[in-house]
Amino acid sequence: MQEKVKNGGASEFKWVGTRAVRPDGVDKVTGRAKFGADLAMQGQLVGRVLRSPHPHARIRSIDTSAAAKLPGVKAIVTRDDFKDQPSEFIPAGEMMINYRDVVRNVMAREKALYEGHPVAAVAATSVSVAREALKLIKVDYEMLPHVIDVVEAMQPGAPLLHEDMITAGVEPAPKTPSNVAKRIEFGHGDIAAGFAQADVVVERSFTTKPVHQGYIEPHACVASVSEDGQAELWVTTQGHWIVRAHCARLLGWDVGKIRVTASEIGGGFGGKTVVYLEPIALALSRKARRPVKMVMTREEVFRASGPTSGAHVRIKIGARKDGRIVAAEGELKYQAGAFAGSPVQPGAMCAFAPYDLENVKVVGYDVVTNRPKVAAYRAPGGPISEFAVECVIDEIAKRIGMDPIELRLKNAAKQGTKAAYGPKFGPVGFIETLEAAKSHAHWRTPLGKNQGRGVASGFWFNIGGETSVSLLLNEDGTLSLTAGTPDIGGSRAALCMMAAEELGVELDKIRVQIGDTGQLGYNFLTGGSRATFSSGMATVEAAREVMKEACKRAAKLWELPEDAVEYKDGGVRPAGPNAGKHSPMTLRDIAGVAGKTGGPIAGYARINAHGAAPSFATHIADVEVDPETGKVSVVRYTAIQDAGRAIHPSYVEGQYQGGVAQGIGWALNEEYIYGDDGKLQNPGFLDYRVPVASDLPMIDTVIVEVPNPRHPYGVRGVGETPIVPPMAAIANAIENATAVRFTDLPMSPPKVLAALDEARAKGAAKI
């Protein structure tokens, strides 16, 4: 059952708010849609990567001479083919990047820092030749001790990944290097004074494991570099302008010489916002002067592309008996993987963001370990810190005997609340999600045997950023819309709907494509829940430019001033005192006379989209715990979230449901498992178990709409928030079912059974 709470009233629109069939739909149900691995170029070579089998080793030498002599080997690249880069942190959407580290992650230089770290790559005429060539490359490794766990990595004497890493954000700067890249702190008020007013204080420590985005499509690209250095790159990515920028920088080429085309993308969730194969494929193609296709195996995806951080989190919250939170404190230690740059900063910023707090402090540490470098994963950093906070909130509610939704209502952030990370919120819909949860039938339905119910909330910022869109009016009145944010979950549909709404034309008169880097100005990537927000804003602007131009052309024909013509109902007509003097002209009529009234008509918007607004969610989970096996099943789930306005409700619901499913996997099953040898033991979907259809119930959704005043249609990003609440909602539900509080993810059957047995021995378990 899908419900919708209306605040805006969508009936004022013809297209916005409807469930139209997506324009790229037929291609995707017939197998026509071309994803990363689906392109073959004439004469293409096969590219393969040689990866370090060791978690930490100095690379003394690499000898490629035997491989180079193998017939069919056309190019080999190693660290010598990539120029070193200066150390400098550059903002990249929700994460920061440092090209000194990017170049080392793409191809190991001084050291291999994780099992799976690329050491060399070959391009050959066949898979078997490429495979044989990799075996012939001799790498002389000096083995070094490794460190996998975040807390161990912070200890004095831990193996150092980077001998020159001095912790940033500490005054005075430490004199000795460590694995702690950075310390950060956010907050306001007086923590000690706050805790002194508390009737109840709960302090708990939590651990979470690295989990992978788990997109079904592995990384893939085809690169072709011509004799004069013109490069073509076909790639599955969340942002092809970003790929172009990274590749140009790492290879020292002009940006304009690289044209990047985004294939259809088979899932990303943040994991396709960085480069792995792309600079290697371009470098190989430049050497071989032939196209090079590279596709990761699933095992390579797990071993060498970014999961999100595992973490150790301590949360302390104090509240009065009436439920008012008087102080909140957090300490976050996030694994970054082999290079600095975990999402600890956004994690710290959003830890307490749902609450209106006078005294709050969060400290975070970014810690390197011998694991693959983390990449963004859906609300990067947020699910980890908010999991811990939402569990402690639940415990506070229990301790003071208050309903957990009431407790949240009593402290909920609203318009004007100063967030712990600094800014004041505009209109936000958190309270509306809590009220919707409270009044939802799910919240009142009786539970069965061994079942429990939990509630948790979540927050994500959302971003805007640089965006370009073009809208061409064709000679028959149809329109061609080109956007630059890869469509990862139905955004083409939303953009067409907004364009049709503005222009007053039928939806099927607009054909939409994702343009390549040569067709539009810069576009930041699809991420930060920005695609429908930012490209939607640019689409509306481009549509309004077309409408304005249509008025201008009619004014010329009618010999009226431009402002005496208005655009209405899909066409132009004289306005004001001239109303009725000429018959209205449709957009099609205007298109037909474009040539003789001034030439082709087009709208082109190039904006830096400001005004992205946060999205809050509240989730209700029911679980059933098997007392004999410790298996936890989610038996009912309701996700309630503020969308601002749902342009296409089905795809908004889809975001909620997909985020919940990933959150359930994070909560119950998914984890990177390492042996003492520092090697990943479960690099496949058999042992890294993402939820399958039989693991899940239907996932009910409620779309709350508190419009974002900064967007022409009120859009907020919706994609990331849904993965934030599930871990805590489920932990809280398990506690409700068993009276045992779980603080370590995943809450997998062996762990749950052991904890239940321990609690039962003390008479402290409910089941």
Add this chain to the structure above:
Amino acid sequence: MAKHHIAATVNGDPVEFLCETEDTLLDVLRDQLGLTGTKEGCGTGDCGACSVTVDGRLVCSCLLLGVEAGGRSIGTIEGMARGEELHPLQRKFLEHAALQCGVCTPGFLVAAKALLEGSPDPTETEVRYWLAGNLCRCTGYDKIVRAVLDAAAEMRGA
């Protein structure tokens, strides 16, 4: 070693191809026959993105060798629509928005079609267990299961 010369039927058409012993049926479909609608998500039979039918039976084409396809009748996503007319499952997937990125979609459609051919009136639980071999990371399966149940109802004339 010389390549193997194999003759088979794909989506009703006779085909011939040359393949190495180690080439999987998936490799052959994608690289030799240009049928890239069948996807590779894992190569180990865990994700179902490469689902096809072989003599009517649902299999992961990454787990079958190309040489094993000799004389068999293979069904892929490219053979699902009839001319301009989409299969009811394809239509229902679109109506229910049962796809986001769409890379798992061909595998789900081929698997769901095989389900409905053997079991025209499945329960929700039967659909969920039949499709448990197909991974989707985007949708949480909700809309996929609804689309399959709705298509089944339509195909029964219910």
